[in-house]
Amino acid sequence: MNFHIHSTWSDGTYTPEIIVKEAIKRKIDKIAITDHYFTQKTASLPAKYLKMYVEDLKALRVKYGQELDIYIGVEIDFSPRTDIDNLPDFEGVDFLLFEYVQDELWDGYPLWMLLKLRKRYKQPVILAHNDISKNFRDADYVSLARVMESDRIGIELNTNYNYTKLDMPFYRLAEDFFRVVREYNIPVSVGSDMHDDLNELANVEDALTFIQELKLDENFKLFLKEVEPNER
Numbered sequence: 001m002n003f004h005i006h007s008t009w010s011d012g013t014y015t016p017e018i019i020v021k022e023a024i025k026r027k028i029d030k031i032a033i034t035d036h037y038f039t040q041k042t043a044s045l046p047a048k049y050l051k052m053y054v055e056d057l058k059a060l061r062v063k064y065g066q067e068l069d070i071y072i073g074v075e076i077d078f079s080p081r082t083d084i085d086n087l088p089d090f091e092g093v094d095f096l097l098f099e100y101v102q103d104e105l106w107d108g109y110p111l112w113m114l115l116k117l118r119k120r121y122k123q124p125v126i127l128a129h130n131d132i133s134k135n136f137r138d139a140d141y142v143s144l145a146r147v148m149e150s151d152r153i154g155i156e157l158n159t160n161y162n163y164t165k166l167d168m169p170f171y172r173l174a175e176d177f178f179r180v181v182r183e184y185n186i187p188v189s190v191g192s193d194m195h196d197d198l199n200e201l202a203n204v205e206d207a208l209t210f211i212q213e214l215k216l217d218e219n220f221k222l223f224l225k226e227v228e229p230n231e232r
């Protein structure tokens with residue numbers, strides 16, 4: 001499985017169909033295409049293309065649905081680079097990734113702003129590649145987990161090398177936090193943030209190992225359940 005992949009709809013190298021075919025070849029069961037929603041940071045989906053994006057991915061679901069599950073996501077740059085006040089309703093999108101939440105280095109908006117925005121959406125809302133041990137270093141993890149549970153915010157285990165420090169992925173640097181997370185109904189997702197290297201499609205093994213090590217299975221199952229369009 002891999003729930004964080006970019007295609008030519010934003011700054012990825014490959015079309016969704018090439019990605020889907022490659023995933024089938026590699027016997028991956030579930031993938032999500034999660035292109036960037038319009039941001040000044042990078043090539044991204046303007047509002048007027050959002051519908052086409054969803055239709056394109058739905059067509060692939062019809063074509064390849066027997067061979068693997070395809071989910072539709074978007075990644076939102078939660079910073080002044082995005083017009084946060086005018087985000088669309090993301091009809092047909094299965095889940096929303098928010099990057100840079102409370103990340104000062106990237107001018108990320110604070111978590112409380114996301115809690116407010118989150119109420120507008122029925123889909124799962126997930127913190128993408130968040131450096132919890134830095135961005136929430138002053139937070140009490142129990143309080144943070146309680147807020148995430150009550151306001152239905154999930155968290156992603158992102159295996160991309162960009163989200164490591166000294167070869168350690170951000171989630172491994174936040175083990176203390178994840179030991180708290182497993183006590184709460186907080187969805188946990190996995191993804192590699194693939195852009196231009198098809199080998200990255202299968203690069204989620206360490207995240208799946210981490211789920212076993214930290215006993216986050218129920219959190220992962222919760223994500224899988226919530227991301228199903230029929231569950232909402």
Ligand SMILES: [Zn+2]
Nearest residue numbers: 004006075193
């Ligand atoms: Zn991404």
